[in-house]
Amino acid sequence: MREIALHLLDIAENSVAAGATHIEILVDEDFKNDRLKIVIRDNGNGMDQEMLAHVTNPFVTSRTTRKVGLGLPLFKAAAEACNGYFTIESTIGQGTRVEAEFQYSHIDRMPLGDLAGTMLHLVIGQPEVHWLFHYQAYNKAFTFDDGPIKEELKGVSLTEPAILAFLREMLEEGVEQVQRVSFVL
Numbered sequence: 001m002r003e004i005a006l007h008l009l010d011i012a013e014n015s016v017a018a019g020a021t022h023i024e025i026l027v028d029e030d031f032k033n034d035r036l037k038i039v040i041r042d043n044g045n046g047m048d049q050e051m052l053a054h055v056t057n058p059f060v061t062s063r064t065t066r067k068v069g070l071g072l073p074l075f076k077a078a079a080e081a082c083n084g085y086f087t088i089e090s091t092i093g094q095g096t097r098v099e100a101e102f103q104y105s106h107i108d109r110m111p112l113g114d115l116a117g118t119m120l121h122l123v124i125g126q127p128e129v130h131w132l133f134h135y136q137a138y139n140k141a142f143t144f145d146d147g148p149i150k151e152e153l154k155g156v157s158l159t160e161p162a163i164l165a166f167l168r169e170m171l172e173e174g175v176e177q178v179q180r181v182s183f184v185l
C-alpha cells in the first residue's frame with residue numbers, strides 16, 4: 001500500500017469485522033522527535049493469545065474466502081522498514097489496540113494520504129459504529145467525534161446530501177487546518 005490512510009482503512013475494517021461499536025483512530029505527526037505515530041483502538045471481540053501471536057504472520061486469517069490475511073503484516077513491515085515498530089494488544093471480549101510508529105523523515109515512509117476522505121468513508125459506511133478521530137501535528141490538533149453529530153441528527157441518514165457535504169467539509173477543514181499550521185512551523 002502506498003498511503004497510511006489506506007492502511008488505516010484496512011485496520012479499521014478489521015475492527016468493524018470484529019463487531020466493534022466504538023473505534024478510535026489517532027494520527028500523531030511528531031516533527032520534534034521525527035516520529036509518526038498511528039493508533040487504532042476498538043471494543044470488538046478481540047483475539048485470544050494464540051491468534052494474537054500469529055496475527056502478523058501473513059498465513060493467519062479468519063477469512064473463509066482465502067487463506068492469507070495481509071493487512072496487519074503489511075502495516076508491520078511498513079513501520080519496521082522505516083526505523084519504526086508495530087505492536088498489537090488484544091483481549092477477548094474487550095477489544096484490540098494496534099500501534100505503529102514510523103521515522104517521520106524516513107525516505108521510505110508512505111505519505112499520509114487522504115485522511116479526511118478515509119474517515120468520511122468509514123463514518124458513512126459504518127454508521128452504527130461510534131467513530132473518534134484524533135489528528136495532531138506538533139501543537140495543532142483536530143478531533144472528530146461523530147457521536148454528538150448523530151445524536152443531533154436523530155436518525156436522519158448520514159448519506160443525505162446536505163449531511164454528507166457537511167461531514168466532508170468538517171473533516172477536510174479540520175485536517176487541512178492541522179496541516180496548514182504545521183507546515184508554517
Ligand SMILES: Nc1ncnc2c1ncn2[C@@H]1O[C@H](COP(=O)(O)OP(=O)(O)OP(=O)(O)O)[C@@H](O)[C@H]1O
Nearest residue numbers: 014015018046055061062063069070071072073096
Ligand atoms: N481489531 C481486530 N479485532 C479482532 N480480530 C482481529 C482484529 N484485527 C485483526 N484481527 C484478526 O486477525 C486476522 C488478520 O487480520 P489482517 O488484517 O492481517 O488480515 P485479514 O483482515 O484477514 O485480511 P486482509 O486485511 O488482507 O483483507 C483477521 O482475519 C482477524 O481474525
Ligand SMILES: [Mg+2]
Nearest residue numbers: 010014071072
Ligand atoms: Mg484486514
